[in-house]
Amino acid sequence: MSTVTAKSQREHRVTQRSLAARKRRHEPFSMLTAYDFTFARIFDEAGVDVLLVGDSLGNVVQGEDTTLPVTLDDVVYHTRLVARGVRRAMVVGDMPFGSYQVSPEDALRNAIRLVKEGGAHAVKLEGGVAMATTIERIVAADIPVMGHVGLTPQSIHRMGGYRVQGRTDSERERVLADAKAVEVAGAFAVVLEGMPTELATQITSELEIPTIGIGAGVDCDAQVLVMHDMLGLSDWAPSFVKQFANLGAVASQAARQYIEEVVNRKFPGDEHGYR
């Protein structure tokens, strides 16, 4: 590869700087979750800007009820698969429950694993004010951090379920303070999950870093969805999800036709055999 080509490719990579510029230009960007090479390649080629290897893999890949059992080894493994499929998108490795709450040093050690072994370009962690020191510690080691406030699925036992956050005055103040703390600590972007549109709009206008909404309305600087939900691969999806395709039905129909052709000796045909 010539130096010019390599240079122009690098220039087209999505970085925290290019995402900050998108916010300044009021150009929304897109983020999707991905957990393997094949979908990472498809989404990257389609132009998705950020691929999040979310701990939602506990739900949609592992079949768990919550994200809590997901391990750092799980996320490192899936991040490596996704990183191999990407040429342009930013790959963000999600820090699972237990991998960043013990101490900032422990969090940094684990963030380094996501970058070094997983090939992540950035890490994401849940929490605001309480996680500010941890974010600072990771950012000080030159690892870009994406925050996540509002409905934080790892806090399911504190929240008493997956409840929209920020509906009362005191909750609204808390979510706003969390978002600001994440920015002050040095995060380059923040996910706003499960909160009234009006609150997400206010946070988006008060922060300099991009906000990435999920169940937080259209005014965020970016949007994120879990790929299984938007592709119609989940049994159930929250009401804020738009299903952009029904791959579940397509896969089911293909499997039924395959069974029918196998049991009736229609497949394989002559054209699928060797001579």
Ligand code: KIV
């Ligand atoms: O784990 C995940 O997929 C997430 C997104 C829903 C933001 O945290």
